[in-house]
Amino acid sequence: MRKPRTRATRGAPTLADVAARAGVSPATASRVLHQSTRRVGPQHRERVLRAARELDYRPDLSAQAIAxxxxxxxxxxxxxxxxxxxxxxxxxxxxxxxxxxxxxxxxxxxxxxxxxxxxxxxxxxxxxxxxxxxxxxxxxxxxxxxxxxxxxxxxxxxxxxxxxxxxxxxxxxxxxANLDGARALGAAVAGLGHRRAVVVTGSGRLETVRERTDGLREGLAAGGGRVVAVERDAFDRGGGYRATRRLLARGGLAAADVLCAGNDFMAVGAMTALRDGGLRPGQDIAVTGFNDIETAADVTPRLTTVHFPLxxxxxxxxxxxxxxxxxxxxxxxxPGQVRLRDSCPDLRNRRTGAP
The missing domain is CATH 3.40.50.2300 (Response regulator)
Known part of the structure; x- marks a missing residue:
């Protein structure tokens, strides 16, 4: 067996330095450190890894990319x-x-x-x-x-x-599956007795926005509901807040019983805008989101949404x-799955007058 040599060069350690310290060929050291498909015996592998740690060797990604x-x-x-x-x-x-x-x-x-x-x-x-x-x-x-x-x-x-x-x-x-998920959400909302939806969402040029808006229309229509207005802004929390404030300012929520946001982040902004406008999300008007981000079940009221394993x-x-x-x-x-929570109450009993 070769006698391990210590590093004599200056500057950043090289692959040759690691091989010299481990007492193996540069080719063997390269196979270990660059995760080659060619197998190296466990004894040699351990010596190379130990030498790399001792020398604080860092692979040159640029050189790897070239090779x-x-x-x-x-x-x-x-x-x-x-x-x-x-x-x-x-x-x-x-x-x-x-x-x-x-x-x-x-x-x-x-x-x-x-x-x-x-x-x-x-x-x-x-x-x-x-x-x-x-x-x-x-x-x-x-x-x-x-x-x-x-x-x-x-x-x-x-x-x-x-x-x-x-x-x-x-x-x-x-x-x-945005289209299917939104269709299922619209059907679930309509099934709870909500018939008139306002959609707060992003630009119509985004394919995600188109799919979710179309799916909501189809799902609501199947249950006897409809989309009465679509308000667009940035596809984020600030956009949800601004779009909802504009709707409030011109009375655009008076004919709606549910506000459907294009994503959960927009829904959070929309709920803040509703509160600022004197309305109680989940009581005066239902709210839904999309995606089921981690905090969707923690906001008040807990957000109805479509869950995806992101x-x-x-x-x-x-x-x-x-x-x-x-x-x-x-x-x-x-595929996604509808999560019905407190932000979207059941209106059927209220409409029939049942206890």
């Missing part, structure tokens, strides 16, 4: 980080990436398609192993084709790309992006 074509990095593009919807998805992505020995970098795009494209071009220069694009697609975006071209180029270079949302360009996707959605997207199987065109639709 392999990709770096052990998954890039996640999300609209925002203050919405619990995206933080729950990001947590699922991170858990999956950790199992694959991959680190996660996050780019926040603010639902700005130009910013999304710029972020992706920057990320491609880092040669990530995979990119997961979160957030709703924007209908009619002038940057849509350019974004797809960047993602295809990433795949052609050995990387992978997955959408959380509708699939596009033959790339795989994992997405909540962490599992993020994890599934990462698994598609980091796995070894063929995934071209795969579309994983994750």
């Amino acid at each position: 392999r074509g990709t770096a052990p990095v998954l890039a996640l593009l999300v609209s925002t980080i203050d919405d619990p919807y995206f933080s729950a998805i990001a947590e699922g992505v991170a858990r999956s990436a950790q199992r694959h020995g991959v680190i996660v970098t996050v780019a926040v795009t603010g639902r700005d398609t130009a910013r999304e494209l710029t972020s992706l071009r920057t990320i491609r220069g880092q040669r990530p192993r995979a990119v997961v694009v979160g957030g709703s697609r924007t209908v009619g975006s002038p940057h849509g084709e350019a974004l797809l071209a960047e993602l295809r180029a990433l795949c052609a270079g050995g990387g992978r790309a997955v959408f959380i949302g509708r699939p596009a360009g033959g790339l795989p996707a994992v997405r909540p 962490g599992a959605i993020g994890g599934r997207a990462a698994e598609l992006a980091l796995g070894g199987g063929a995934v071209e065109g795969e579309d994983v639709l994750v």
Whole structure:
């Protein structure tokens, strides 16, 4: 056996330094530290890992990217980080990436398609192993084709790309069943005796907004209800607050018995606006959300919503992006489940006069 040598070089330790200290060849050290599929005996493996710890060795991701074509990095593009919807998805992505020995970098795009494209071009220069694009697609975006071209180029270079949302360009996707979930929510609301809904939601250019609004219309109609107005603003808590304040100012809630928010974050803002306007959410007017973020059952009143396993959605997207199987065109639709809570009371007894 070779006699282990101590490191004689200066500066950051190299792979050769680790191999010298462990008494193995650089090729063996590389297989251990770079997670090669070629097996290394447990004794040699332990010596390499110990030498790496002693030298505080850090792999050069840029060098790995050049050698392999990709770096052990998954890039996640999300609209925002203050919405619990995206933080729950990001947590699922991170858990999956950790199992694959991959680190996660996050780019926040603010639902700005130009910013999304710029972020992706920057990320491609880092040669990530995979990119997961979160957030709703924007209908009619002038940057849509350019974004797809960047993602295809990433795949052609050995990387992978997955959408959380509708699939596009033959790339795989994992997405909540928004249309079905909203349809079920509308039917459940109508089943409780609510007949006139005001929808507070985001831009109609967002595919998620379109699906959820259409689903609510269909579900309410099946139970004898209808949407009497749609008020749009930013797809976040502030947008829910502003849209509801505008409705209150012009009397737009007088004909409604339920306010359906496009997501839970908007619903929280809407409930604050209702209180500021002198109305009691869940008593003077019902309120619903969508997604079932972690705090939905903790607000007062507890929020009626559609539950999706957001962490599992993020994890599934990462698994598609980091796995070894063929995934071209795969579309994983994750069903939701209506959660009826205090914010949406049963009106049927009130209308019939039953005790």
